[in-house]
Amino acid sequence: MKKLSIFLLIAALVLSLAACGGTSGAPSPSTSEPAPAETAEPAAPSEPAVEKDTFKVGMECAYPPYNWTQTDDSNGAVPLESGQYAGGYDVEIAKIIAEGLGKKLVIVPTAWDGLIPALQSGVIDAIIAGMSPTEERKESIDFTDSYYREDIVLGMVVKKGSAYEGATSLADFKGAKVTAQLGTYHYDKIDQIEGVDKQEAMKDFTAMRVALSSGIIDGYVSEKPEGESAMAADPDTYVFIEFAEGKGFDLTEGDTSIAVGIKKGNTELVEAINKILAGVSEADRKALMEAATKNQPAS
Numbered sequence: 001m002k003k004l005s006i007f008l009l010i011a012a013l014v015l016s017l018a019a020c021g022g023t024s025g026a027p028s029p030s031t032s033e034p035a036p037a038e039t040a041e042p043a044a045p046s047e048p049a050v051e052k053d054t055f056k057v058g059m060e061c062a063y064p065p066y067n068w069t070q071t072d073d074s075n076g077a078v079p080l081e082s083g084q085y086a087g088g089y090d091v092e093i094a095k096i097i098a099e100g101l102g103k104k105l106v107i108v109p110t111a112w113d114g115l116i117p118a119l120q121s122g123v124i125d126a127i128i129a130g131m132s133p134t135e136e137r138k139e140s141i142d143f144t145d146s147y148y149r150e151d152i153v154l155g156m157v158v159k160k161g162s163a164y165e166g167a168t169s170l171a172d173f174k175g176a177k178v179t180a181q182l183g184t185y186h187y188d189k190i191d192q193i194e195g196v197d198k199q200e201a202m203k204d205f206t207a208m209r210v211a212l213s214s215g216i217i218d219g220y221v222s223e224k225p226e227g228e229s230a231m232a233a234d235p236d237t238y239v240f241i242e243f244a245e246g247k248g249f250d251l252t253e254g255d256t257s258i259a260v261g262i263k264k265g266n267t268e269l270v271e272a273i274n275k276i277l278a279g280v281s282e283a284d285r286k287a288l289m290e291a292a293t294k295n296q297p298a299s
Contacts, residue, residue, distance in 0.1 A: 055103035057094045058110040058124035059086070062204050064229045065292035066090045066130035066258075069109070075295045078107050089225075089292035090128045093147050093280075097128075097260070100276035112204065113183045116140055119263050126269070127261030130223075134185050134254045142264055144273045146257035148285060153224040154189065154249045154256075156241040159212055164219055165239050169247035170194070173219065179208060180221040189221055189249045205230075213237050221249075225289065233298050 059067040061080070067088035070077055076092065077085035086107045098105035108124050115131070118124045119141055133143035156173065158164040164176060174195035180186035182201035190198050199217055202208045208220040209230060219241075222230075227240025243249070260277075262270050 052125070053104060054106045055094075055098040055101055055126070056106045056108050056124045057090075057098075057126050057128050058108045058115050058118050059090050059094075059127070059129035060112055060115075060204060061086045061107070061109040062206055063090075063112075063130055063226070064088060064205075064233075064296035065225050065289065068297055070297060075291070078105060080107055080109060082109075087292075087295065089148070089289050090130060092288045092292065093260075094126075094128045096280060097126075097273055097276050100279075101272060112181065116261070119261055122263070125263075126273070129261075130225075130258055131261055132185060132255055132257060133259045133261075134252075136185075137261070138254075140264065142262045142266065142270055143259040144262060144270050145277055146259050147277050147280070148258040148289065149256065152256045152258070153242055154186065154221065154251060155224060155227055155243060156219045157208075157212065157222050157227050157230050158219040158239050158241055159215075160235075160237055160239045162218065164241070167241050168244045170243065170249065171247070176218040177216075178219050178221065179211070179217050181205060181208070185255055186221040186223075189251075192249055209234075209238065225293065228293055229296055232293060232296065 061067050061069045065088055067086060067090040069080070070085050070087050073079065073085050075087055076095070077087035078091055078095070079085055086109070091107065094105055094107070108118070110118050110124065112129070115124075115127045115129055116137070119127055127141070128147075131137070133146075137143075156164070156167065156178070158167070164173065167173060170193045173193050175197060176193075177197045177199050178190050178193065179199040179202055180190060182203055187201045190196055202211065202220075205220075205222070205226055208217070211217045212220060213234075222240070224240065224242065227238075230238040231240055260273055262273070
């Protein structure tokens with residue numbers, strides 16, 4: 001019994017010394033320096049488009065005289081990533097804006113119905129594609145002041161020699177097979193023609209010209225510059241009908257002007273572009289459109 005008591009006393013002493021030794025080599029929690037708290041890195045501020053080195057512009061590159069694709073750099077055409085070149089009125093306006101911003105212009109060929117999504121997702125900085133600032137589009141994106149307005153007339157392109165070549169009013173297209181480009185206000189205006197045979201919208205003007213020349217449709221709605229472009233490309237096939245006053249389409253202010261589309265909320269870029277556009281006279285704009293109509297591809 002005595003031996004057991006001595007043994008227990010020694011064991012207790014050993015445990016006591018071990019406990020003291022275990023704490024003497026490390027600082028107590030009360031005296032240790034607190035570990036630096038983890039802090040999330042601050043989010044990078046959104047970079048305004050005007051601060052980047054490039055100015056990326058979306059357009060179809062298939063809507064003469066506003067924009068088209070060609071094989072060389074003649075008449076000031078801008079190189080594309082594909083090795084081809086983009087020319088047209090929109091390209092000339094884009095060049096002026098890019099120069100005013102002090103940026104390198106990059107043209108990004110984009111299908112019409114993909115332009116607004118590309119702008120919203122940041123793939124492009126602006127839409128310069130013969131786009132009208134309609135109220136519906138203003139719900140999705142912002143617009144600058146107009147960069148083209150003069151002579152914007154909405155009419156009909158028909159086949160030369162057809163029963164519709166002599167049309168002077170919307171009423172003359174009763175029963176006609178008519179279409180317009182997908183995603184444009186042109187297509188909505190067809191509903192103003194009483195008794196029209198409204199066809200499915202088509203993806204671009206090239207497709208509509210082919211459909212018209214082959215007899216699939218009797219006409220397609222277009223603005224005057226495109227109508228003149230069709231006639232210049234093939235005067236033996238296409239005729240642009242400009243309706244008599246009061247007998248054509250009812251249009252709004254948003255329908256009859258062309259502006260630059262900008263991502264919603266980017267007021268800095270809108271203001272910068274408006275300032276640049278203010279320096280382009282109406283005479284210069286008209287001269288650019290006349291040159292574009294003259295220089296557009298034959299087909």
